[in-house]
Amino acid sequence: MQNWLDTVEIRLMRETDLPSIEWGEEYIRYRKVYRDVYRNFLAGRSILWIAETEKDGIVGQVFLTQKNPHELFDPEHPYMLLSSFRVKPAFRNLGLGTLLLKACEIAAGDRGIQRIFLNCARSNQRSRAFYERNGYSVFRDDPGRWSYIDHLGQLREEIDPAWTMVKVVNQQESEPLEE
Numbered sequence: 001m002q003n004w005l006d007t008v009e010i011r012l013m014r015e016t017d018l019p020s021i022e023w024g025e026e027y028i029r030y031r032k033v034y035r036d037v038y039r040n041f042l043a044g045r046s047i048l049w050i051a052e053t054e055k056d057g058i059v060g061q062v063f064l065t066q067k068n069p070h071e072l073f074d075p076e077h078p079y080m081l082l083s084s085f086r087v088k089p090a091f092r093n094l095g096l097g098t099l100l101l102k103a104c105e106i107a108a109g110d111r112g113i114q115r116i117f118l119n120c121a122r123s124n125q126r127s128r129a130f131y132e133r134n135g136y137s138v139f140r141d142d143p144g145r146w147s148y149i150d151h152l153g154q155l156r157e158e159i160d161p162a163w164t165m166v167k168v169v170n171q172q173e174s175e176p177l178e179e
C-alpha cells in the first residue's frame with residue numbers, strides 16, 4: 001500500500017489558497033495577516049509552503065519570511081522567521097511536519113540564509129520537543145506579545161509567552177552567534 005506521506009505534494013501557496021488556510025472559522029481572525037504575508041511572498045520576501053493531497057485537500061502549511069539583520073535575532077546576517085506552522089489534526093504524527101521543516105531548511109539554505117528562528121509557545125511543550133528533535137534549540141524567551149487587525153477591522157492583541165528557537169541551516173558560512 002502507498003504510504004500516505006508519498007501522496008502529499010508540497011508546493012508554494014497560491015492566492016486561491018487564502019480562504020482555505022483559514023480552516024473554516026478557526027483562523028478567520030488572521031485574514032488580513034495572511035493577505036500581508038501573501039503580499040510579502042509576491043515581493044519575494046516570504047516562502048509559503050502548502051501541503052496538499054488530491055484526496056484530502058490542504059493538510060498543512062508553513063511560512064518562512066526573510067528578515068534583515070536584527071539585534072534581537074542575528075545582528076549581522078539576514079535570517080528567516082518560521083511561522084504559521086500547522087498540520088491538520090487528522091494528519092499529525094505521520095511525518096508531514098518533519099517534511100515541511102525540511103522544505104523550509106532547504107529553501108533557506110538555497111538563499112544562503114544561515115539561521116532559521118521561530119517562536120514556540122511555552123504552553124506547547126510537545127512542539128518544543130518536536131523542534132528539538134529536529135535540531136532547533138532555545139535561543140531566548142519571548143514575551144509573545146503582538147497585535148494585528150482582524151477580519152472585522154478590530155485591533156486585537158495576543159499574549160502567548162514563547163521560546164524563540166533557532167537552527168543553523170548553513171553551517172559552512174555561519175559564525176558563532178553571541179546572545
Ligand SMILES: CC(C)(COP(=O)(O)OP(=O)(O)OC[C@H]1O[C@@H](n2cnc3c(N)ncnc32)[C@H](O)[C@@H]1OP(=O)(O)O)[C@@H](O)C(=O)NCCC(=O)NCCS
Binds near residue numbers: 085099121127
Ligand atoms: C507541530 C506539528 C506541525 C507537527 O506536525 P506533524 O505532522 O505531526 O509532525 P511529525 O509527524 O513529523 O512529527 C510528529 C511529532 O511531533 C510531536 N508533536 C508536537 N506537537 C504536537 C501536537 N500539537 N499534536 C500532536 N503531535 C505533536 C508528536 O509528539 C510527534 O512526536 P514523536 O515523533 O515523538 O511521536 C503538528 O503537531 C501541529 O500542527 N501542531 C499544532 C500546531 C502547532 O503547535 N504548531 C507549531 C507552532 S510553534
